[in-house]
Each structure stands twice: as structure tokens, then as C-alpha cells.
Amino acid sequence: MKRKMFLAGTAAALISGMFGMQAFAKSDNTITLMLMGTEADAFVDDYNEIIDQFNQNNEYGVTVEAEYYENEQLKTKLATLMAANNAPDVFFTYELAYLEPFVNGGKVADLTSYLEDDAEWKDSFAEGTLELLMFDEKNYAIPTQVSLCVMFYNKEIFEENNVEVPTTYDEFLQVCEALKNNGVVPMAMSGADAWIPAQFVQQIACGMSGTELFYDIVDGKEKWNNEIHVKAAEEVVKMADAGYFQDGYIGMSPEETTDMFLNGKAAMYFQGTWDAANVTERLGEAGGAFVMPAYDPQYENVSVGSLSTSFAVAEKCENKDAAVALLKYWTSPEVQEKLLYGSEKIPAINLEIDENKLSVLMRDIMNICNTQNGLTPWWDRQYGAEEGTEFNNTCVAVLGGEDAQEAFDALQQYSEDMADR
Amino acid sequence: MKKIFGNKKSIAVFVLPAFIIYSVFVLFPIGYNIYVSLLRTDLMSPGRFIGLKNYENLLKDKVFVKALGNNVLMVIGSLIAHLPLALLFGNILFQKVKGSHFFQTVFFLPSVICGVAVGMTWTFIYNSEFGLLNKILSAIGRGDLQSAWLADKNTALLCIVFVVMWQFVGYHMVIQLAAMKNISPSYYEAAEIDGAGKWKQFTSITLPLIKPILKVDAVLIITGALKYYDLVAVMTGGGPNHASELMSTYMFYQGFRTLKYGYSAAIGVVLLLLCICSVALSNFVFGKEQADY
CATH class of the missing domain: 3.40.190.10 (Periplasmic binding protein-like II)
Known part of the structure; x- marks a missing residue:
């Protein structure tokens, strides 16, 4: 009898333990x-x-x-x-x-x-x-x-180095070159989190084809390894090779990178507007923002955003x-x-x-916001953790030295394999 | 007393609670996991039975193959550090060198620190800008060797394997040392009288007598390296571009990020099979017979 009671007691304790959360x-x-x-x-x-x-x-x-x-x-x-x-x-x-x-x-x-x-x-x-x-x-x-993504910039650094907010892609590269020659880091970039360089690649691609490429891929009319993606990634690699990002950016965490810009150690910083409050708090009147000029002028004012x-x-x-x-x-x-x-x-x-x-910064941002001709959501929002995250990984791989064409071919292959999973 | 324990029913009563808990938390989840691995499901919409398709896809999945290779590397690294190297350290401390207790504690310390803290510490050490490693390299005039260790696809995994080797060498050393201390000193005295040197003593007395412990230890090392998760999750998250992905981190990624729980479960089953195989393998390598003097 005692034994049975023991058994019942154990069972009761176990069951009440299992369902205790319901309480x-x-x-x-x-x-x-x-x-x-x-x-x-x-x-x-x-x-x-x-x-x-x-x-x-x-x-x-x-x-x-x-x-x-x-x-x-x-x-x-x-x-x-x-x-x-x-x-x-x-x-x-x-x-x-x-x-x-x-x-x-x-x-x-x-x-x-x-x-x-x-x-x-x-x-x-x-x-x-x-x-x-x-x-x-x-x-x-x-x-x-x-x-949406904007190019934050430090107005004081721009003034000290006599550079103006660029309105064309070539002007942007000239600004970077001038800043670099003056010993200033033109752009803070982080490679440790793949989505940060990836959103920049996506932005450059927006400047090459507007929203068309994005929606063509979404509709299945275009492939991931099309030439615009390859070219956009190669443009970013060119910037990295020219020294427009800080040394060792590929291993830097987003926090370190943000700090660089907020501490006035980099002139520009490409990031989503969610960082605006931080920029205003730390840079005050010196914080500004502009839209990344388009590679092809006919696609001006198309940004990554959602x-x-x-x-x-x-x-x-x-x-x-x-x-x-x-x-x-x-x-x-x-x-x-x-x-x-x-x-x-x-x-x-x-x-x-x-x-x-x-x-001051929010005035810039709201201006940008009201003048956009189109937005493309981040790839990892559109596709989630599958092709989206792989797009991010692909961009980092290209920055890490892989051939852009091969990397995007692999992404296309991944996407095709994925359809079957 | 004897009567109670002789009765099979009463044995069952005492075993039952543990068995129920074991079934609920181990056997059932394993069975359920095998079932889920045959489905295509996000655990929200009803799943679809697809047979062995998930396993077929795993073989074609480059990232999974990469992760498997990385796990093999992790096993090799762990085996090197946690068998020969740990044995060497253990044997040195076994020789009653001065301060052996102190060194025992020092070697053991990393394995009691939580994995996340170890991961953070080493992330700082490997940091490309202010990291200790790069600073040391430049201080000794080899600045050309500096690298973004964890961001470079060629070095990321090796850096992590090294940390694992460092972290657990003391843990296995202590297990092996404890086994050595169980050996009766009279064997060594006899051997010394017979003129056997330290090496001879080690190979003929220590090694055969601690073999059963080494066998268990090898199983712990291999299964531990196959299941390894925390340092990779903290230090690289499997990146850059899956270069340091392990099976366990990939399983997490496929489950909780892409919501392919069926696919993720299939990775889990492969992991389980590999662990079972590794136990069989180490049983085979170390043999069944026990030395006795």
C-alpha cells in the first residue's frame, strides 16, 4: 500500500511539475x-x-x-x-x-x-x-x-576639409578621395555583421537600376547573379580598396563602427535612420544626412528602406x-x-x-523621406533568413576577396536549391 | 532490505521516476525529432511528409558539408589538445613538481568560466584593431602577420578551435590526473628498482592502467566537439559567410531563423548518429580488455 502511495505521489509531483506553468x-x-x-x-x-x-x-x-x-x-x-x-x-x-x-x-x-x-x-x-x-x-x-538608409555625415569634418555634400556619384568619390588625402576616414563601415555592407551594396544597386531590379527578382523575372548586383558589389570593393573605409573595417562590429562616427573619427556613415537619435545626441548641430547619390543619375532618390x-x-x-x-x-x-x-x-x-x-538632422532626414521616388525593402526583410541572409553573406564574401561574379552565381544556385526545401 | 531489492517490482518502482523523467526529456524528444526530420514544417502550419528528402538535401547543401568538415576539424583539434597534450601536462603534475596544486588550478580555471565570457574575452584578444594578439605581433616586429582574425574566412575557425583547445585542456587533464593518482605507488617503486626510466614507467604502467578512463574521456572529447556550440555562436555566429559554421550553429540557424524545423531536425539526427558512431569508434580503438597488474 505504501508503495502504491509513493508511486502515486511521485506521479502527482511529476505531473504538477510539468503543468505548473499553467498556473x-x-x-x-x-x-x-x-x-x-x-x-x-x-x-x-x-x-x-x-x-x-x-x-x-x-x-x-x-x-x-x-x-x-x-x-x-x-x-x-x-x-x-x-x-x-x-x-x-x-x-x-x-x-x-x-x-x-x-x-x-x-x-x-x-x-x-x-x-x-x-x-x-x-x-x-x-x-x-x-x-x-x-x-x-x-x-x-x-x-x-x-x-530608410541615409548617409549620415559630420558637418564639422566636411567644413574643416572644404568638401561639400556630393550630389553625383563622381562627386561622392571625389569627397571620399579628398577626405582620405587629408588623413580623415571618409566612411565608417562594419563587416562583422553582414547586413551592414549588404545594405550599402543594395543602395548602390538602387542607384544603378532604381526599384526595377529589386521587383524583377521578387517576381522571379531576374536572377540574383545579374550584372547589376555584381557591378554594385565591385563598386563597394573599389571603395574599400581605395581606402575609403577605415582600416580593419571587415572585422569591426557595428557598435565600434557607430562609435567611430559618433566620436568624430569618420566623416560619413551609411546606416538606417534608427540611429538618428544617437547621432543628434552625440554630434548635435554637426549631424547631417544626405541620400547616397545614384551611380546612374536617372535613378536618383531611390533608397533602401521600409x-x-x-x-x-x-x-x-x-x-x-x-x-x-x-x-x-x-x-x-x-x-x-x-x-x-x-x-x-x-x-x-x-x-x-x-x-x-x-x-537639424531630422530636418535633413524628413526632407529625404519626402523626396524619395521609391524604396526597396532590405533583402533580408523581403526574403527573411534564406536568400536575404545569403545575400548579406555574399556581399561580405565579395568584400573578403571572393570574385563577385562567382559569389553571386553561388547565391543564385542557393536560391534555386532553396526552392526545393 | 535484501528482500525489497530482490523484488523486481520494487526495483521498478525506484527506477520508474528516473525513467519517466528520462523518457519525457530524452527519449521522447529524440523520437519526436526523428519524426519531425521526415517532414517539411515550420511547426505552425501543418507539416508535409517528405520522407528522406531532408537528408538528401543535406548532402547537397554546401553549407552543411562545410559545417561537417569544420566539426571534423574541431574533433581533431580537441583530440590533439585533450589527449596527448592533457596527458603530458597531467604527467608533469603527477611527478609532484613544486606547486603542482597551483598549476592544477590554473589549468583547470578556464573550463569553469562560462563559455560566453570566454568567447567575449577571446573576441577582444583577436580584435583586429585593439586586440592583444595583433599588438603582440607588432611588438615582436611581425606586424606583417596581423590580421582580422575572426573576420577572415581562412582563420576564423582555426582561432575558435584554438580557444576550445585552450579552454578544456585543464578539464581533461584533471580527469586523467585523477586516474593516475589512483595507481598504487608500489608499481612505480618496483619499476624504479628494476631500472625503468620515466618514459618506460609511463608507457608500461600509467598508460595501460588509465586506459579505461582515457576511453571515457575520448568519448567525451569527440561528442563534445561534435555538439560544440557556444563559442562559435558568441564569437562569429558562424560567419563570415558560414566559414566557421558548425553543425549545431547551422541547426539553430535553420530552425530558429529560417523556420525550417524539419530540415533542422534532420541535422540533429545526423549529429546524433555521428555521436553514436564516435562512441563505437573509440570503443573499437581502445579495445575492451583491461590491464591489471
Whole structure:
């Protein structure tokens, strides 16, 4: 008898241990929110204020509980939670390929009806932003911020060396040459994270063919190893060989590279506008930005860019109305202005902008933003971790000395193999 | 007491809890993993049964083949550092040199530091701009050898293999040293009276008597090197362009980044098979018979 009780006790302990997590199930009045960011990011304070405001004033009486994760951590955690059907109610997401498997798996709530019911809300979004989060003509996430790649530059260094903001590709190379001859590092570049040189290669390719090449590849009409990609990568290699990037850039981490520019040790820095707040904080009035001039002048003002942050609602969220209310609040003019003027984040909605409230740098960036003829999303957003990441790897391989044609041929081969996996 | 332990039912009762835990956390996941490896699935949409297609693709996948080769290199590097080299260190300390306890601690220390911290430290050492290695090279007048160690596809993996060799040499040394200390000193006294030198003593007494431990150690070394993950994840993330990719990092990449869980599971199964083969291989190499004097 004792033995049986022991057995039953062990089994009970084991089972309760296994299902113990269920005890933490949240109550109806909270909405869990998963955000990307770390304590070091200045915008986290703004985010927390926004959440506090919402918690105090929402008509649903819900409390939002936010958790912040660093980029790589968030991707791993979200993938795991999704597979376990345990996603947070509202979560940060990238657009396009990143969100797609979650949508196909039925894990993401369809927000189309909410947008249809509130035409004012739907029409407030900037042109082309909602589309990046649509699958089968349904909306699965709401864009909150936009970003694009710009060439940040240090105005003081430009003045000291008597160079002007270049307007053509040749002028850009001349500026680099002049800066280098004066002993200044023309451009800070990082090779340790493959996406950084890759977005620069993509930008040069934009200057060679506008948005055409990008959408031809997406539509399957063009191949990865076409001559424009090869030529664009070779152009970047030429810049590296000419010494326009700092010594040892290939092994430098993004943080070191950013620091170089922020400390005034490099004149230019090609990066997404998400770094704008840092640049303003450290360089102040000296921080500026321009669009990378196009290799072929007819494709001026086409940039690498897309959404910066978007939020999606989980299908299993029990209080979708409240979750959508949070998204509406986040994309209200009030909050978008706060994030624009406070954290230098480009709004995803059409906004009357008060130039006087903008920093010098943000004035440049908003100007660039309003004059773009087209944007191509980062390859790794369009294709996710497959061809997208391999495109990044290919660019680094070329900078590391591999033949550009061979490297892009290998990428094309990878893409063809991938179709079968 | 004897009655209780003689009863098969009561043995079963005592083994059961451990067996249940083992089944839930080891046997079931392995079985499930083998099942998933036959599917094409992202674990969200319903999977599609594709038979051995994932394994077929693995053989054609250049990155996987590269990762497999890198793992072989890791196994070779680990074996060199953790068998002959660790034995050499262990044997030196076994000779009761002055401060042998101190050196034992020093050698053992790296293996108790967490892998991520070791990875960060060595990332700084290998840094192309302010790294210790490049500074030393320029200080001794060989600045021409300076390199972006972890960013160069030719050196990235070798640099990591070296760190693994350094990190665990003390761990295996301590295992082997413990085995040596178990040998009765009378054998060595007898050998010395018979005029056997240190080398002879080592090959005829120490080595045969610690062979069972070496066998276990070899299994630990090989399976450890096959499953290796943390340093690569911290130091290079498998880059540049997959040059330092290992099977485990590639498995993570295919699972959590491209959401090809079926494909990722197939890599896991290959890894499991390789580990089992390596155990069989080391059993074969070290033989079954035990020396006894």
C-alpha cells in the first residue's frame, strides 16, 4: 500500500511539475506586449510613457505589460512562442517574410475589419506602408515607424576639409578621395555583421537600376547573379580598396563602427535612420544626412528602406478590441509626434510636421523621406533568413576577396536549391 | 532490505521516476525529432511528409558539408589538445613538481568560466584593431602577420578551435590526473628498482592502467566537439559567410531563423548518429580488455 502511495505521489509531483506553468496564466485584464529594445535605447523611456498613458486612460480597463528584448533574442523567443502557440497578445514584428510564416500558421489576428471600420485610421497611414504587412489582401499588422538608409555625415569634418555634400556619384568619390588625402576616414563601415555592407551594396544597386531590379527578382523575372548586383558589389570593393573605409573595417562590429562616427573619427556613415537619435545626441548641430547619390543619375532618390517597427496581434489574444485600441493609440498623431520629436523616429502616418521642433538632422532626414521616388525593402526583410541572409553573406564574401561574379552565381544556385526545401 | 531489492517490482518502482523523467526529456524528444526530420514544417502550419528528402538535401547543401568538415576539424583539434597534450601536462603534475596544486588550478580555471565570457574575452584578444594578439605581433616586429582574425574566412575557425583547445585542456587533464593518482605507488617503486626510466614507467604502467578512463574521456572529447556550440555562436555566429559554421550553429540557424524545423531536425539526427558512431569508434580503438597488474 505504501508503495502504491509513493508511486502515486511521485506521479502527482511529476505531473504538477510539468503543468505548473499553467498556473501563471494571465488574467483577462492584462495585455502582454513584446517589444524590441534594450535599456540602453533612449526610446524605451518614451515607450514606457506611452504604455503608462494607455494604461491610465483606456476604456477597456486593461493593463499593458511590456517586455523588451534585444533583436536576436526577440527573433528566437518569438519563433519559439509561436510554435508553442503561446505568443504575447501584441508583439513587435518585421514586415514581409518575417511575419509570413506566422500568418500562414494562423497565429496572427486578421486586422482588416478593424481598419475597414475606422476609415480615418486606415487613411492616416503613409502610402505603401500597410501593404508591406498584407498577405492575401488582408492586414495582419500595423506599421508604427518607417526607416530608410541615409548617409549620415559630420558637418564639422566636411567644413574643416572644404568638401561639400556630393550630389553625383563622381562627386561622392571625389569627397571620399579628398577626405582620405587629408588623413580623415571618409566612411565608417562594419563587416562583422553582414547586413551592414549588404545594405550599402543594395543602395548602390538602387542607384544603378532604381526599384526595377529589386521587383524583377521578387517576381522571379531576374536572377540574383545579374550584372547589376555584381557591378554594385565591385563598386563597394573599389571603395574599400581605395581606402575609403577605415582600416580593419571587415572585422569591426557595428557598435565600434557607430562609435567611430559618433566620436568624430569618420566623416560619413551609411546606416538606417534608427540611429538618428544617437547621432543628434552625440554630434548635435554637426549631424547631417544626405541620400547616397545614384551611380546612374536617372535613378536618383531611390533608397533602401521600409518599415522600422510594426505591431501585430496574436490570434489567441482574448481581448482583441483592447489590443487594437493600443495600436490605434500608438499610431495616433499625439504618440507619433512624441516619438518623432522625442526619439527621432519617422512616423508611419501622415503628419503635419512642425519643422521648428525637429533637430537639424531630422530636418535633413524628413526632407529625404519626402523626396524619395521609391524604396526597396532590405533583402533580408523581403526574403527573411534564406536568400536575404545569403545575400548579406555574399556581399561580405565579395568584400573578403571572393570574385563577385562567382559569389553571386553561388547565391543564385542557393536560391534555386532553396526552392526545393 | 535484501528482500525489497530482490523484488523486481520494487526495483521498478525506484527506477520508474528516473525513467519517466528520462523518457519525457530524452527519449521522447529524440523520437519526436526523428519524426519531425521526415517532414517539411515550420511547426505552425501543418507539416508535409517528405520522407528522406531532408537528408538528401543535406548532402547537397554546401553549407552543411562545410559545417561537417569544420566539426571534423574541431574533433581533431580537441583530440590533439585533450589527449596527448592533457596527458603530458597531467604527467608533469603527477611527478609532484613544486606547486603542482597551483598549476592544477590554473589549468583547470578556464573550463569553469562560462563559455560566453570566454568567447567575449577571446573576441577582444583577436580584435583586429585593439586586440592583444595583433599588438603582440607588432611588438615582436611581425606586424606583417596581423590580421582580422575572426573576420577572415581562412582563420576564423582555426582561432575558435584554438580557444576550445585552450579552454578544456585543464578539464581533461584533471580527469586523467585523477586516474593516475589512483595507481598504487608500489608499481612505480618496483619499476624504479628494476631500472625503468620515466618514459618506460609511463608507457608500461600509467598508460595501460588509465586506459579505461582515457576511453571515457575520448568519448567525451569527440561528442563534445561534435555538439560544440557556444563559442562559435558568441564569437562569429558562424560567419563570415558560414566559414566557421558548425553543425549545431547551422541547426539553430535553420530552425530558429529560417523556420525550417524539419530540415533542422534532420541535422540533429545526423549529429546524433555521428555521436553514436564516435562512441563505437573509440570503443573499437581502445579495445575492451583491461590491464591489471
